Amino acid sequence: MARAKSEEKRLSILSAATHVIAKQGTEAPTLLIARQAGIADGTLFTYFRSKDVLFNELYLHLKTELRDAMMPGYPLGASQRDRIFHTWHALVQWGIDNPEKRQAMHVLNLSERVSVTSKAAGADVFSFVMGLLKEIVESHQLLQVPVSFYAGLLGVMSESTMDYVCRGVDHPETAIAAGFNAFWRAIGGD
Amino acid sequence: MARAKSEEKRLSILSAATHVIAKQGTEAPTLLIARQAGIADGTLFTYFRSKDVLFNELYLHLKTELRDAMMPGYPLGASQRDRIFHTWHALVQWGIDNPEKRQAMHVLNLSERVSVTSKAAGADVFSFVMGLLKEIVESHQLLQVPVSFYAGLLGVMSESTMDYVCRGVDHPETAIAAGFNAFWRAIGGD
Amino acid sequence: MARAKSEEKRLSILSAATHVIAKQGTEAPTLLIARQAGIADGTLFTYFRSKDVLFNELYLHLKTELRDAMMPGYPLGASQRDRIFHTWHALVQWGIDNPEKRQAMHVLNLSERVSVTSKAAGADVFSFVMGLLKEIVESHQLLQVPVSFYAGLLGVMSESTMDYVCRGVDHPETAIAAGFNAFWRAIGGD
Amino acid sequence: MARAKSEEKRLSILSAATHVIAKQGTEAPTLLIARQAGIADGTLFTYFRSKDVLFNELYLHLKTELRDAMMPGYPLGASQRDRIFHTWHALVQWGIDNPEKRQAMHVLNLSERVSVTSKAAGADVFSFVMGLLKEIVESHQLLQVPVSFYAGLLGVMSESTMDYVCRGVDHPETAIAAGFNAFWRAIGGD
DNA sequence: TATGAATGAGTATTCATTCAT
DNA sequence: GATGAATGAATACTCATTCAT
Numbered sequence: 009m010a011r012a013k014s015e016e017k018r019l020s021i022l023s024a025a026t027h028v029i030a031k032q033g034t035e036a037p038t039l040l041i042a043r044q045a046g047i048a049d050g051t052l053f054t055y056f057r058s059k060d061v062l063f064n065e066l067y068l069h070l071k072t073e074l075r076d077a078m079m080p081g082y083p084l085g086a087s088q089r090d091r092i093f094h095t096w097h098a099l100v101q102w103g104i105d106n107p108e109k110r111q112a113m114h115v116l117n118l119s120e121r122v123s124v125t126s127k128a129a130g131a132d133v134f135s136f137v138m139g140l141l142k143e144i145v146e147s148h149q150l151l152q153v154p155v156s157f158y159a160g161l162l163g164v165m166s167e168s169t170m171d172y173v174c175r176g177v178d179h180p181e182t183a184i185a186a187g188f189n190a191f192w193r194a195i196g197g198d
Numbered sequence: 199m200a201r202a203k204s205e206e207k208r209l210s211i212l213s214a215a216t217h218v219i220a221k222q223g224t225e226a227p228t229l230l231i232a233r234q235a236g237i238a239d240g241t242l243f244t245y246f247r248s249k250d251v252l253f254n255e256l257y258l259h260l261k262t263e264l265r266d267a268m269m270p271g272y273p274l275g276a277s278q279r280d281r282i283f284h285t286w287h288a289l290v291q292w293g294i295d296n297p298e299k300r301q302a303m304h305v306l307n308l309s310e311r312v313s314v315t316s317k318a319a320g321a322d323v324f325s326f327v328m329g330l331l332k333e334i335v336e337s338h339q340l341l342q343v344p345v346s347f348y349a350g351l352l353g354v355m356s357e358s359t360m361d362y363v364c365r366g367v368d369h370p371e372t373a374i375a376a377g378f379n380a381f382w383r384a385i386g387g388d
Numbered sequence: 389m390a391r392a393k394s395e396e397k398r399l400s401i402l403s404a405a406t407h408v409i410a411k412q413g414t415e416a417p418t419l420l421i422a423r424q425a426g427i428a429d430g431t432l433f434t435y436f437r438s439k440d441v442l443f444n445e446l447y448l449h450l451k452t453e454l455r456d457a458m459m460p461g462y463p464l465g466a467s468q469r470d471r472i473f474h475t476w477h478a479l480v481q482w483g484i485d486n487p488e489k490r491q492a493m494h495v496l497n498l499s500e501r502v503s504v505t506s507k508a509a510g511a512d513v514f515s516f517v518m519g520l521l522k523e524i525v526e527s528h529q530l531l532q533v534p535v536s537f538y539a540g541l542l543g544v545m546s547e548s549t550m551d552y553v554c555r556g557v558d559h560p561e562t563a564i565a566a567g568f569n570a571f572w573r574a575i576g577g578d
Numbered sequence: 579m580a581r582a583k584s585e586e587k588r589l590s591i592l593s594a595a596t597h598v599i600a601k602q603g604t605e606a607p608t609l610l611i612a613r614q615a616g617i618a619d620g621t622l623f624t625y626f627r628s629k630d631v632l633f634n635e636l637y638l639h640l641k642t643e644l645r646d647a648m649m650p651g652y653p654l655g656a657s658q659r660d661r662i663f664h665t666w667h668a669l670v671q672w673g674i675d676n677p678e679k680r681q682a683m684h685v686l687n688l689s690e691r692v693s694v695t696s697k698a699a700g701a702d703v704f705s706f707v708m709g710l711l712k713e714i715v716e717s718h719q720l721l722q723v724p725v726s727f728y729a730g731l732l733g734v735m736s737e738s739t740m741d742y743v744c745r746g747v748d749h750p751e752t753a754i755a756a757g758f759n760a761f762w763r764a765i766g767g768d
Numbered sequence: 769t770a771t772g773a774a775t776g777a778g779t780a781t782t783c784a785t786t787c788a789t
Numbered sequence: 790g791a792t793g794a795a796t797g798a799a800t801a802c803t804c805a806t807t808c809a810t
Contacts, residue, residue, distance in 0.1 A: 013769065033310075035225055037804060048771045050390075050807080059805065118308070120223065153376040157362050161380060164354035172347050186343045190351060194384040200618075200793035201788055207794095227779060238796045243781065390772035391809055397773095413690065415605055417800060428775045433802065498688070500603075533756045537742050541760060544734035552727050566723040570731060574764040583790060607783060618792045623785065 018055050021045045025066050030111040034063060034119045064126045067116045070109055071130040077102040088144045089197060095137055096166060096188045103170035104180065110170065134159060141195070148196030158195050165191045208245050211235045215256050220301035224253060224309045254316045257306045260299055261320040267292040278334045279387060285327055286356060286378045293360035294370065300360065324349065331385070338386030348385050355381045398435050401425045405446050410491035414443060414499045444506045447496040450489055451510040457482040468524050469577060475517055476546060476568045483550035484560065490550065514539065521575070528576030538575050545571045588625050591615045595636050600681040604633060604689045634696045637686045640679055641700040647672040658714045659767060665707055666736060666758045673740035674750065680740065704729060711765070718766030728765050735761045 024044035028036045038059055042052045056062035078098040083090050103110040116122050117130075141162070142155045150158070169187030173180050192198060214234035218226045228249055232242045246252035268288040273280050293300040306312050307320075331352065332345045340348070359377030363370050404424035408416045418439055422432045436442035458478040463470050483490040496502050497510075521542065522535045530538070549567030553560050572578060594614035598606045608629055612622045626632035648668040653660055673680040686692050687700075711732065712725045720728070739757030743750050 038806090039804075048390075049805095050772060051770055053806065054769070118305075150376075152372050153362065157358070157373075157376070158380075160358045160362065161355060164358050165351060165384075168347070168350045168354050172343065172350065182342055183347075186340075186347070190348075190384040193386065194355075194380040196383065200620075200791080201795080203794065228781090229779075239780095240782080240797060241795055244794060249780065390770080391774080393773065418802085419800075429801095430776065430803075431774055434773060439801065495688075530756075532752055533742065537738070537753075537756070538760075540738045540742065541735060544738050545731060545764075548727070548730045548734050552723065552730065562722050563727075566720075566727070570728075570764040573766065574735075574760040576763065608785090609783075619784095620786080620793060621791055624790070629784065 017045070017047065017051075021047070021052060021055055021062070022066050022069055025062060026070070026108055026112045029063075029066075029115055030108040033115055034121055038062075060121045063116060063119065063121045064123060067113070067122050067126050067130060070113045070116075071133045073109070074099070074102055074113070075133040088140070088147070089192065091140055092144060092192070093188055095140065096162070096191065097184060099166050100169050100173070100184050100187065103166070104173050107174055114167075134163075137162065144197070145195060150196045161194055162191060165194070203245065207235070207237065207241075211237070211242060211245055211252070212256050212259055215252060216260070216298050216302045219253075219256075219305050220298040223305055224311055228252075250311045253306060253309065253311045254313060257303070257312050257316050257320060260303045260306070261323045263299070264289075264292055264303070265323040278330070278337070279382065281330055282334060282382070283378055285330065286352070286381065287374060289356050290359050290363070290374050290377065293356070294363050297360075297364055304357075327352065334387070335385060340386045351384055352381065355384070393435065397425070397427065397431075401427070401432060401435055401442070402446050402449055405442060406450070406488050406492045409443075409446075409495055410488040413495055414501055418442075440501045443496060443499065443501045444503060447493070447502045447506050447510060450493045450496075451513045453489070454479075454482055454493070455513040468520070468527070469572065471520055472524060472572070473568055475520065476542070476571065477564060479546050480549050480553070480564050480567065483546070484553050487550075487554055494547075517542065524577070525575060530576045541574055542571065545574070587615070587617065587621075591617070591622060591625055591632070592636050592639055595632060596640070596678055596682045599633075599636075599685055600678040603685055604691055608632075630691045633686060633689065633691045634693060637683070637692050637696050637700060640683045640686075641703045643679070644669070644672055644683070645703040658710070658717070659762065661710055662714060662762070663758055665710065666732070666761065667754060669736050670739050670743070670754050670757065673736070674743050677744055684737075704733075707732065714767070715765060720766045731764055732761065735764070 021041065024046075025041045028041045028044055032040070038052055039049050041062075042049045045052070052062070056065065078095060081094065081098075083094055086094075117127070138155060138159055141158050145151065145155050145158055165187060169183060172187070173183050177183050211231065214231045214236075218231045218234055222230070228242055229239050231252075232239045235242070242252070246255065268285060271284065271288075273284055276284075307317070328345060328349055331348050335341065335345050335348050355377060359374060362377070363373050367373050401421065404426075405421045408421050408424055412420070418432055419429050421442075422429045425432070432442070436445060458475060461474065461478075463474055466474075497507070518535060518539055521538050525531065525535050525538050545567060549563060552567070553563050557563050591611065595611045598611045598614055602610070608622055609619050611632075612619045615622070622632070626635065648665060651664065651668075653664055656664075687697070708725060708729055711728050715721065715725050715728050735757060739754060742757070743753050747753050
């Protein structure tokens with residue numbers, strides 16, 4: 009069998025890895041991840057051939073989960089602003105609700121251990137956002153630089169907003185909105 | 199007297215460390231740094247007591263260099279837009295001209311090895327920018343969130359711009375300007 | 389279940405350490421001990437958390453073994469002379485039969501790596517000898533100095549005797565007896 | 579020149595080495611010895627070709643000094659007991675007065691770094707004692723074992739006495755005498 | 769399949785000794 | 790001769806991965 013027995017165990021390893029990576033980075037020993045998952049050191053390697061494989065799979069796992077969190081309630085027929093706001097809000101809310109997952113994703117993004125291929129696959133998650141952004145940016149005539157540049161801004165500006173909220177803030181919704189407004193202006197809105 | 203400890207050698211270690219950290223991260227062996235600097239393994243430790251000391255000193259060294267690069271030509275009496283543009287331009291230009299230094303600084307910023315003290319000292323570099331931003335943001339009445347939030351945006355949006363340019367682009371100045379315009383709009387400019 | 393941690397392997401590490409310490413002292417590399425024990429470098433540390441832990445455990449292991457060698461055949465109801473002679477003989481005989489263990493114990497006794505706690509525990513081995521010596525010394529009215537002084541003499545005079553025998557001698561029993569007679573006279577016997 | 583310039587500096591290195599070895603053993607870095615002697619690290623090696631050479635020379639230096647301390651006031655025509663007591667007293671007194679030198683000598687005696695040749699040369703220091711002991715032991719008819727055995731007893735029993743006194747004692751002379759009496763009885767005196 | 773003992777390559781730092789100044 | 794920077798071999802311990810049980 010290509011994949012080992014218990015799916016539950018697989019998930020608990022991914023969850024343990026998220027926790028450990030968020031706290032200690034990618035140099036944390038696999039032993040810690042195994043302990044956190046409640047399994048023996050060696051067992052980890054029946055589920056993931058190597059540490060790098062684990063990290064690549066975790067990266068995609070997290071990206072997928074994030075995408076799934078961004079879908080529900082998407083207002084298909086609404087205005088550009090409402091649609092991109094929904095995306096922004098779902099993204100930031102997920103980050104705030106799952107700080108360890110966000111931190112782990114961030115660390116993995118910078119790690120050499122996650123392959124270019126995985127990173128490319130992870131970027132696809134945002135492909136649907138690209139379409140929306142393209143529509144907006146074109147209508148705003150901001151095409152000196154490609155849409156991917158504005159997609160990048162969405163990424164880092166939302167991260168900035170999450171960081172700010174996570175540092176402790178009285179009214180998260182105000183912050184989320186302020187962040188969005190900055191982004192909306194940045195891409196020529198209003 | 200014996201050979202004096204050579205400032206030139208010290209700098210070549212810092213430079214080697216920049217190169218190696220940019221490529222491999224902070225877990226790269228000191229042996230590689232020494233080799234890159236053209237010295238013996240042990241010699242590194244006559245210049246820096248430990249790996250951590252080296253990394254902390256390098257961090258401040260890079261921050262200082264960046265600050266020095268942002269000063270010349272600052273248009274003291276000019277408009278808000280011109281002043282913040284000068285800052286933006288110097289920052290982005292330095293990053294484009296010194297991709298390894300930028301990457302190393304980024305890695306060190308995230309590293310546990312660089313102490314909170316060093317990071318605080320490094321942040322002071324941008325204190326003069328804070329003043330300018332405060333002036334702008336207040337005049338634009340964007341105070342639902344503190345100025346530090348917009349300072350964060352300056353950081354990540356300029357990084358985004360540098361990444362974009364470094365990925366290879368025909369007209370860097372266009373990209374730098376496009377990035378600035380996005381930032382300027384984000385902070386309420388028009 | 390996985391391989392159980394083998395008591396046999398633990399003992400072979402202790403034995404290898406005895407050999408190496410006797411030859412090279414406590415500064416001998418752990419690599420040598422591992423090689424001598426027929427295991428991999430790193431395996432040593434699954435049995436003993438650190439070099440110091442190994443040395444402390446070895447110290448107590450040897451002390452315990454020595455005590456066990458001194459017990460059998462102790463003539464409970466015999467004269468003072470016969471009882472202390474039995475002790476002397478067992479001690480010297482063990483030292484002659486186990487020159488490496490004796491040397492290792494000696495080296496460990498002087499080493500900073502063996503904790504005060506371990507040394508105190510090791511000293512308890514001789515507590516029963518202290519009782520006997522006290523009885524003898526008091527009956528000989530040699531109390532200008534405390535019994536511990538004469539216990540010290542027992543230690544160094546028996547060591548001296550072992551050294552002498554180990555240097556190569558025709559009739560060990562004659563030497564053992566001569567050494568004992570000197571000690572017996574030293575503590576006021578006869 | 580076979581020997582470097584300042585005899586004073588040579589002596590201060592020997593003195594520094596005594597101090598450092600007594601405190602830290604023979605594994606103490608030469609850097610510490612140099613510092614203690616008030617000279618540069620490298621200078622030590624113009625006076626002593628290597629660490630081992632330094633230790634061998636120090637060993638003989640200390641042995642010689644001890645011999646010199648045992649000579650004055652030797653009662654040539656006196657009784658056996660008085661002559662050996664003088665030797666004993668001088669020896670123990672020197673040890674009490676110079677605990678670091680005694681400790682260093684002890685450590686060097688056990689060290690692999692001091693050659694067999696040096697140790698043999700060091701033993702010669704006691705050759706004059708051997709003559710006296712021979713005379714006594716023969717007259718006491720204790721010749722089942724050679725005189726060297728009783729010389730060994732002199733060494734370890736006097737060491738034991740010094741240890742006892744150095745541990746802190748109210749009347750050193752009483753202890754010195756008690757130790758001597760034990761030794762005198764051990765070699766058949768009465 | 770699960771376990772955890774066994775492996776051995778990898779790494780920061782120390783230190784005796786050399787040698788440029 | 791004196792200095793102390795330069796050298797690089799040496800060493801305890803860690804950890805990803807394998808494999809006997």
